[in-house]
Amino acid sequence: MIRKEIIALLLAGGQGSRLGVLTKNLAKPAVLYGGKYRIIDFTLSNCINSGIDTIGVLTQYQPLQLNKHIGIGKPWDLDRMNGGVTILAPYMKTERGEWYSGTADAVFQNIHYVDEMNPKYVIILSGDHVYKMNYAKMLEEHKARKADATISVIDVPYEEASRYGIMNTDGEGNIIEFEEKPQNPKSTLASMGIYIFTWELLREYLINDHVKCDSNHDFGRNIIPAMLDDGKKLIAYRFEGYWRDVGTIKTFWESQMNLTERVPDFNMFDPYWRIFSPNPIYPAHFISDTGHVETSVIAEGCMIYGTVRNSVIFPGVTINKDTVVENSIIMSDTLIGANSEIRYTIVGENSVIGNNVKTGEGEFAPSTYNPKVYNCDITVIGSNTVVPNNTVLGKNVVIDNYITPHDFSTNVIPSGGFVMKGDENS
Amino acid sequence: MKSTMGIILTDGMNNRLKELSLERSIAAVPFGGKYRAIDFVLSNMVNSGIINVGVITQYNIRSLMDHLGSGKEWDLDRKNEGLFIFPPYLSEFGTGWYKGTADAMYNNITFLERSDEEYVLIGQGYAIYNMDYTPMLEQHIETGADITVCCRDMSDFSIEDQKRMGIVEFDENKRIYNFMEKPLKPKSSIASMGVYIVKRTFLIDLLQDSVSKGYSEFVTDIILRQLDTLKIYAYMFNGYWRPFSTIQLYYRTNMELLNPKVRQELLMDRRKIFTKVKDEPPAKYNSEAKVRNSIIADGCIIEGEVENSVLFRGVRVMKGAKIKDCLIMQGSEVGPDVDMQYCILDKAVKISAGKVLKGDSEWPLIVGKKVKV
Numbered sequence: 053m054i055r056k057e058i059i060a061l062l063l064a065g066g067q068g069s070r071l072g073v074l075t076k077n078l079a080k081p082a083v084l085y086g087g088k089y090r091i092i093d094f095t096l097s098n099c100i101n102s103g104i105d106t107i108g109v110l111t112q113y114q115p116l117q118l119n120k121h122i123g124i125g126k127p128w129d130l131d132r133m134n135g136g137v138t139i140l141a142p143y144m145k146t147e148r149g150e151w152y153s154g155t156a157d158a159v160f161q162n163i164h165y166v167d168e169m170n171p172k173y174v175i176i177l178s179g180d181h182v183y184k185m186n187y188a189k190m191l192e193e194h195k196a197r198k199a200d201a202t203i204s205v206i207d208v209p210y211e212e213a214s215r216y217g218i219m220n221t222d223g224e225g226n227i228i229e230f231e232e233k234p235q236n237p238k239s240t241l242a243s244m245g246i247y248i249f250t251w252e253l254l255r256e257y258l259i260n261d262h263v264k265c266d267s268n269h270d271f272g273r274n275i276i277p278a279m280l281d282d283g284k285k286l287i288a289y290r291f292e293g294y295w296r297d298v299g300t301i302k303t304f305w306e307s308q309m310n311l312t313e314r315v316p317d318f319n320m321f322d323p324y325w326r327i328f329s330p331n332p333i334y335p336a337h338f339i340s341d342t343g344h345v346e347t348s349v350i351a352e353g354c355m356i357y358g359t360v361r362n363s364v365i366f367p368g369v370t371i372n373k374d375t376v377v378e379n380s381i382i383m384s385d386t387l388i389g390a391n392s393e394i395r396y397t398i399v400g401e402n403s404v405i406g407n408n409v410k411t412g413e414g415e416f417a418p419s420t421y422n423p424k425v426y427n428c429d430i431t432v433i434g435s436n437t438v439v440p441n442n443t444v445l446g447k448n449v450v451i452d453n454y455i456t457p458h459d460f461s462t463n464v465i466p467s468g469g470f471v472m473k474g475d476e477n478s
Numbered sequence: 479m480k481s482t483m484g485i486i487l488t489d490g491m492n493n494r495l496k497e498l499s500l501e502r503s504i505a506a507v508p509f510g511g512k513y514r515a516i517d518f519v520l521s522n523m524v525n526s527g528i529i530n531v532g533v534i535t536q537y538n539i540r541s542l543m544d545h546l547g548s549g550k551e552w553d554l555d556r557k558n559e560g561l562f563i564f565p566p567y568l569s570e571f572g573t574g575w576y577k578g579t580a581d582a583m584y585n586n587i588t589f590l591e592r593s594d595e596e597y598v599l600i601g602q603g604y605a606i607y608n609m610d611y612t613p614m615l616e617q618h619i620e621t622g623a624d625i626t627v628c629c630r631d632m633s634d635f636s637i638e639d640q641k642r643m644g645i646v647e648f649d650e651n652k653r654i655y656n657f658m659e660k661p662l663k664p665k666s667s668i669a670s671m672g673v674y675i676v677k678r679t680f681l682i683d684l685l686q687d688s689v690s691k692g693y694s695e696f697v698t699d700i701i702l703r704q705l706d707t708l709k710i711y712a713y714m715f716n717g718y719w720r721p722f723s724t725i726q727l728y729y730r731t732n733m734e735l736l737n738p739k740v741r742q743e744l745l746m747d748r749r750k751i752f753t754k755v756k757d758e759p760p761a762k763y764n765s766e767a768k769v770r771n772s773i774i775a776d777g778c779i780i781e782g783e784v785e786n787s788v789l790f791r792g793v794r795v796m797k798g799a800k801i802k803d804c805l806i807m808q809g810s811e812v813g814p815d816v817d818m819q820y821c822i823l824d825k826a827v828k829i830s831a832g833k834v835l836k837g838d839s840e841w842p843l844i845v846g847k848k849v850k851v
Contacts, residue, residue, distance in 0.1 A: 126550075314765070327759065335773070336773045336791075337775075339772050345769055346766075349763075351760035352512075
């Protein structure tokens with residue numbers, strides 16, 4: 053087997069709990085994004101566009117959708133004889149089975165996978181972010197400066213710096229200190245959770261970390277500080293460009309609204325950096341003579357009989373006559389009835405919104421369900437849900453996945469209200 | 479229909495579709511925003527369970543080969559069976575350039591001999607339709623026919639179009655007793671769709687016999703000459719079917735996709751039409767976009783007005799441009815304030831600012847591949 057210089061380990065096990073019902077049944081990397089993609093597509097496409105053709109995807113939380121999506125890696129040209137994509141799920145060992153208890157532990161438990169590939173370097177990635185990045189350039193820097201570890205950083209506004217892991221560097225870009233979510237940040241260089249390690253060294257640190265009972269087995273909190281303590285050469289690689297953690301409903305919505313602008317911050321139309329994803333088998337979309345679309349992104353298989361403004365519409369969506377969809381995200385295969393007004397709403401896959409439905413009505417009110425997750429104007433309707441005719445939803449409403457008309461006790465849900473499955477439904 | 483293998487005949491050299499077929503076989507002509515003509519017969523075969531398919535090609539095969547590749551989009555990249563492409567070749571026994579459809583099949587008789595399916599379905603690469611071949615095979619077996627010819631009532635075509643078809647007459651048992659290729663005065667409106675089912679071993683016999691007599695065409699030399707001796711039956715198909723035999727039919731077929739019924743039957747059926755995919759982002763509409771009654775593929779960016787048109791992948795329509803009744807193929811750019819009606823733009827055409835291009839509904843204006851206007 054030809055030895056690979058670098059392989060990628062993609063951590064895709066996170067729930068992304070702040071996306072609420074959108075990640076109730078699937079992991080955050082599998083959430084639909086940008087009119088056609090799932091969030092993990094951006095990282096997978098970065099890998100293949102950077103020339104990395106061996107990727108281990110570490111799954112844990114709700115992996116079904118992710119497994120189906122990745123398959124044998126065909127859409128990314130990752131169906132390879134040597135390398136390609138491998139799904140690495142937690143597994144049973146002789147004595148006991150263990151979940152991945154942290155990012156470093158997840159990699160530790162798959163040391164044998166990396167050993168088999170026997171690369172010189174590994175790049176640790178997460179499947180949670182939307183960005184385009186050439187990892188080959190980062191590797192060049194890692195090699196040129198003979199680093200033990202290279203951490204990709206991005207300059208963030210000072211006020212936001214306390215939400216990130218902050219790297220404090222000397223004049224030459226060597227990392228001298230790492231602070232996780234510091235109250236008074238000394239720098240604005242935030243870690244993007246992208247690390248290149250020389251495998252031999254990382255392997256040693258993972259084994260040492262595994263036996264420490266007080267460790268969280270986390271790259272940011274344990275491995276990096278341990279390397280710093282030992283005086284290893286850790287360097288910061290500055291990334292300039294678009295990078296978003298679309299981890300809250302607000303950022304998830306806002307960043308997609310930005311895609312509809314004339315010159316979006318994130319360019320999906322770059323022919324030299326294509327974003328790959330399984331292509332649904334659908335014909336080109338159709339705008340009828342009653343349809344009107346402006347400032348929007350529309351995917352294949354859609355049939356638009358109504359009006360769409362400032363919205364992102366995924367494949368196979370039907371929007372019926374006399375309906376207006378504004379400032380909304382409608383995911384795959386959802387049907388929106390006639391004479392409805394859908395505003396400031398995210399609708400999940402395969403749902404049905406009836407006729408004469410209004411959403412995003414009235415003024416914002418705090419969520420009576422979970423204000424930590426639902427705290428902006430956006431109303432969220434889950435997947436495989438049916439919203440009956442004549443329903444009126446306010447702002448910041450949440451409707452669960454798999455809701456049927458029987459679950460609605462009233463056809464008016466005021467702002468901040470909710471319809472949830474099971475006993476959560478009060 | 480695992481018991482059946484498929485052969486797809488693609489056309490000989492012709493310029494029936496004018497500039498569009500100069501550099502490509504008609505089977506490779508783009509259609510409906512993202513397809514090529516051959517996708518339909520190929521998807522029909524796959525959807526009917528035929529997984530051993532040979533495509534016989536001769537002229538301008540590059541774009542067709544490029545499109546078909548390993549056949550993975552049709553799930554035909556198989557260890558056994560799958561997709562085979564047969565361009566002409568030279569050998570001691572072969573006859574070189576294919577002289578006709580029968581000759582072409584005869585040259586690839588090894589493919590027929592090495593396969594083990596009981597029946598062969600022969601189809602054409604130039605027609606647009608969504609059909610399950612299973613009932614046709616059932617009828618073929620039931621009637622004990624030697625050859626079953628798929629036919630259709632062509633009343634929805636003009637007499638001129640019908641004159642270009644193979645018109646058939648059959649008795650109450652559907653046995654064909656008259657078959658006129660391109661008649662001056664069609665005696666009926668029933669015509670052959672160029673789709674045949676025949677037993678594999680029998681086809682081998684027919685081809686060997688015919689070529690030894692110096693014949694080369696499947697229809698004129700095999701079917702027509704043996705109408706009395708062979709049991710040749712018609713199977714009637716009643717669905718939507720359009721051959722790309724003239725530029726008018728090509729244009730009309732694309733435009734008919736704007737009809738919801740046609741689109742439903744052809745493209746939204748549970749029997750899906752597969753094609754080679756490109757990884758384009760979804761289409762983007764800017765604030766000035768006005769699109770009505772049109773089909774728009776992925777990767778388009780629209781800032782102008784589009785009406786009654788079909789836009790293929792990656793088309794750019796700039797501000798102030800007005801496009802009506804047009805077909806615009808992959809990667810073409812329509813500049814600001816361009817005014818176009820009844821035009822067909824081949825791939826990667828650039829129309830610069832302010833140009834006015836008007837064709838006629840019967841004679842759409844064709845702008846060839848990569849032309850800059």
